[in-house]
Amino acid sequence: MNEDIKSTIEQALATFRFNPEGLIPAIAQQFDTGEVLMMAWMNEEAISASFKEERVVYWSRSRQTLWRKGETSGQIQYLKEMRWDCDGDTLLVQVDQKGVACHTGQRSCFFSAVRDGKIKTISTVKIDPSKLYK
């Protein structure tokens, strides 16, 4: 990364309002279709790594470590653009999702809905989850 982009990232980080744990929610949206794929959390380090590596890096709250999306499963999210909201406490990350975002093998994690008065699964499994994590 050149100095200009480093300075821009520092400026952006200074704008963000992290929660008391130093985290900010990050919504991943497929950049060209608008599909919302998942929501996870980032800290400063994850945000910097996402820009540097041009792929989405979250902070895993359960494992307390950086989580390079797709590192194990191969289902990488390439970073297209990072956006944030008016009060700087939520990120909307424009991504190019290879394969599927969800560990269940569905494209999006948001596959459950109340529809026609019932709870329904509104999409289908695209990749056998046993093939995602060997």
Added chain:
Amino acid sequence: MNEDIKSTIEQALATFRFNPEGLIPAIAQQFDTGEVLMMAWMNEEAISASFKEERVVYWSRSRQTLWRKGETSGQIQYLKEMRWDCDGDTLLVQVDQKGVACHTGQRSCFFSAVRDGKIKTISTVKIDPSKLYK
């Protein structure tokens, strides 16, 4: 609401994993264009009220009260469908947003981005904010 939908909402609520404050993040997405408009928080009462009133009701963390989106500004979010993710800790609400979602008068709250190495405002004010809150 009839008994069937009440029972469905109860089933859905039992699936959701609220945080220690009893809240769950809710992403609002315009149902027909896919535009992500904002993220706010809901509790059980806000979710039930959203279904009952067919408009989106959040929980205001700053005011500690139900927040009927658009009650003051007129910029109502009609509820089209409620979705949630694989681990039940985030909602993706499909809405029909009248006017604008953001208090700044922008359509979406996510109007800031790192683009071409710089921080940019990527949309324009649609309604003069002084006309939203009199």
